[in-house]
Amino acid sequence: MPGARGQDGATRRTIRLTIAYQGTRYAGWQWQPDQQSVQGVLERAVRELTGETVRVHGAGRTDARVHALGQVAHFQTDSTIPGVRFADALNSVLPRDIVICESREAPDHFHARYSATRKQYRYLIDVSSRRLPWLQDLVWHLPGSFDVAAMHAAGQCLIGRHDFSSFESKSQPDEDSVRTVFHFSVEQRTQAGPWTNNSELVAIDIAADGFLYHMVRSIVGTLVKVAHGRWKADDVRRVLHCRDRSQAGPTAPPQGLYLVCVNYDEPAHDTVRPVDQEAAE
Amino acid sequence: MPGARGQDGATRRTIRLTIAYQGTRYAGWQWQPDQQSVQGVLERAVRELTGETVRVHGAGRTDARVHALGQVAHFQTDSTIPGVRFADALNSVLPRDIVICESREAPDHFHARYSATRKQYRYLIDVSSRRLPWLQDLVWHLPGSFDVAAMHAAGQCLIGRHDFSSFESKSQPDEDSVRTVFHFSVEQRTQAGPWTNNSELVAIDIAADGFLYHMVRSIVGTLVKVAHGRWKADDVRRVLHCRDRSQAGPTAPPQGLYLVCVNYDEPAHDTVRPVDQEAAE
Numbered sequence: 200m201p202g203a204r205g206q207d208g209a210t211r212r213t214i215r216l217t218i219a220y221q222g223t224r225y226a227g228w229q230w231q232p233d234q235q236s237v238q239g240v241l242e243r244a245v246r247e248l249t250g251e252t253v254r255v256h257g258a259g260r261t262d263a264r265v266h267a268l269g270q271v272a273h274f275q276t277d278s279t280i281p282g283v284r285f286a287d288a289l290n291s292v293l294p295r296d297i298v299i300c301e302s303r304e305a306p307d308h309f310h311a312r313y314s315a316t317r318k319q320y321r322y323l324i325d326v327s328s329r330r331l332p333w334l335q336d337l338v339w340h341l342p343g344s345f346d347v348a349a350m351h352a353a354g355q356c357l358i359g360r361h362d363f364s365s366f367e368s369k370s371q372p373d374e375d376s377v378r379t380v381f382h383f384s385v386e387q388r389t390q391a392g393p394w395t396n397n398s399e400l401v402a403i404d405i406a407a408d409g410f411l412y413h414m415v416r417s418i419v420g421t422l423v424k425v426a427h428g429r430w431k432a433d434d435v436r437r438v439l440h441c442r443d444r445s446q447a448g449p450t451a452p453p454q455g456l457y458l459v460c461v462n463y464d465e466p467a468h469d470t471v472r473p474v475d476q477e478a479a480e
Numbered sequence: 481m482p483g484a485r486g487q488d489g490a491t492r493r494t495i496r497l498t499i500a501y502q503g504t505r506y507a508g509w510q511w512q513p514d515q516q517s518v519q520g521v522l523e524r525a526v527r528e529l530t531g532e533t534v535r536v537h538g539a540g541r542t543d544a545r546v547h548a549l550g551q552v553a554h555f556q557t558d559s560t561i562p563g564v565r566f567a568d569a570l571n572s573v574l575p576r577d578i579v580i581c582e583s584r585e586a587p588d589h590f591h592a593r594y595s596a597t598r599k600q601y602r603y604l605i606d607v608s609s610r611r612l613p614w615l616q617d618l619v620w621h622l623p624g625s626f627d628v629a630a631m632h633a634a635g636q637c638l639i640g641r642h643d644f645s646s647f648e649s650k651s652q653p654d655e656d657s658v659r660t661v662f663h664f665s666v667e668q669r670t671q672a673g674p675w676t677n678n679s680e681l682v683a684i685d686i687a688a689d690g691f692l693y694h695m696v697r698s699i700v701g702t703l704v705k706v707a708h709g710r711w712k713a714d715d716v717r718r719v720l721h722c723r724d725r726s727q728a729g730p731t732a733p734p735q736g737l738y739l740v741c742v743n744y745d746e747p748a749h750d751t752v753r754p755v756d757q758e759a760a761e
Contacts, residue, residue, distance in 0.1 A: 219610070219611075219612055219613055220613055221613040221614040266613075266614065268612075268675060295613065296613045296614075296616075298611050298612070298613050300610060321674075323674055329581060331549070331579070332500055332501055332547075332576065332577045332578065332579050333502040333547065333617075335576055388674075393602075393604055393669075393681050393683060400674050457675070
């Protein structure tokens with residue numbers, strides 16, 4: 200409905216948001232009865248601001264305790280608030296663990312989920328012996344030796360178009376499990392970080408045209424077996440091709456996972472890119 | 481009382497702890513009536529474990545919302561728990577935001593506060609335009625241009641033995657305000673970090689034989705005026721020498737401050753050193 204008229208004669212617009220949140224306190228992105236969800240909190244914030252009851256559609260349905268650096272969402276509104284002003288306005292009523300990084304008007308046909316062409320996730324593993332209190336909800340703490348190069352190499356077989364049933368937690372038989380992975384890398388930073396030597400933080404980056412339920416966490420849980428020397432790259436290839444979830448490793452815990460960014464078919468300068476993405480890719 | 485006998489005939493020992501904590505939920509290190517303190521929670525944990533009511537003495541009395549990477553504390557006990565086992569035992573009853581990194585038996589004359597010869601604090605400023613939800617309780621977010629080199633240079637006048645009254649929040653007239661600063665540096669990391677480009681995180685490191693109340697935060701608040709181009713190095717020298725708190729800049733907020741480590745006169749391998757301290761010094 201381009202330029203549709205609302206009931207009070209205002210023009211309905213689509214507002215696109217880029218959102219960062221810490222998922223620790225939430226049952227996940229998606230609205231759930233009797234539980235705090237990021238979507239629910241955002242919808243309440245829009246209602247507080249505009250008086251409208253809207254549905255906020257997110258690009259990725261992140262799980263409980265999963266975070267986002269650049270979740271994208273949209274909603275439709277009859278309000279007269281300029282698109283770019285929604286970020287500050289929403290931030291003024293949102294809790295501190297949800298931040299609107301950017302807001303703007305989008306074309307009417309824009310849909311945060313269905314228009315997305317690429318999503319990137321990052322998984323952080325802290326391999327240091329020391330457990331830092333403030334990282335407990337932000338990383339998977341796995342102290343001990345960790346073969347980053349073997350994990351990186353073993354994960355390269357995931358790149359391309361595959362049936363990822365082996366890495367899907369609840370396979371819905373009528374749903375397509377084929378996805379295209381564009382990028383997979385495992386990197387251990389060598390520079391000193393703010394609290395620890397960053398070389399003790401392992402970042403696993405994966406980009407695809409879409410992700411199945413628990414796909415990143417199943418892949419991470421499986422590849423950790425390689426990092427720990429218990430599996431070889433051939434085992435990962437075998438798991439991928441057998442399309443059987445029971446053959447893969449365990450699902451990694453949620454708190455290490457971040458939805459980094461969502462891309463759409465649009466000019467590059469419109470794309471939300473974290474500043475360190477160049478280094479990661 | 482070396483080897484003193486407790487009332488049940490056990491030998492009283494001094495246990496030394498190295499502690500990391502996120503200060504967000506606490507009114508500070510020090511016990512306070514009707515408020516959660518790190519000291520109070522630790523004393524409760526020791527009581528739960530040993531049945532003893534002890535005083536846990538900390539090296540530094542960190543303020544509300546201030547964190548520690550390597551706070552040192554000690555207490556005396558008649559229990560038979562081996563010194564090195566206290567870490568795991570206490571961690572099993574402590575909340576997640578307090579972690580005992582190390583425990584061991586110390587000489588009877590050891591006192592976490594009075595035996596300390598050097599303390600190191602770090603202050604983290606996030607100068608990126610983006611506000612990350614999970615860093616809000618862990619850094620001071622000061623978006624905008626920030627002259628790290630000017631701040632570093634201006635702070636060098638602090639090194640040495642000085643009366644730091646200008647950087648003391650509540651001057652107690654009968655207390656000595658002379659301290660010796662061993663190290664001062666401001667560094668902006670250039671490598672990519674786990675969530676952001678680390679070059680947007682500024683780390684201010686300061687080591688001294690002791691610190692006055694709010695001393696680090698007053699120094700940071702003052703030197704930010706230099707980083708923002710409003711003051712020159714000469715202004716900092718003038719403030720230092722006038723011994724008047726009203727001449728200095730504001731007190732920086734607590735959440736960017738970390739007690740990094742406490743040193744004692746002992747062999748180097750006994751000293752708690754964060755892995756990135758070499759880079760910082």
